[in-house]
Amino acid sequence: MSEENRRTIAMCEECGALYAAFEITAGEFRPIGQRDGCQCGCTEFTPVDDDSGLSLD
Template sequence: MGEEERRRMAVCTACGSAYAARVASDGTVQPIGSKDGCRCGSSEFEVVEGSTDVGRREEEFD
């Protein structure tokens, strides 16, 4: 993951399904592990306001 990319929680704008997602510096939201978009067929996602970095390494919690 590059410096210009963050991981956040995002939801599908069509059905509301939640995904861990990569957010690029240009604002593009891509669900992690689902390169074709949501299982409902949509490819539009919104970052959940207030979501923090997802995918932090476990040792960061010690």
């Protein structure tokens, strides 16, 4: 993982759980601290819109 990976909030495409995540490549997200993906078993994530009001800061 590169220092250039952007931190964001990503949502599991199956159950909707939210995770702090790294954007590994354009459109590919990896939850921080969850090597195997979501607790429901899904490994596909969608970025949360900046307009959601959620923040990692």
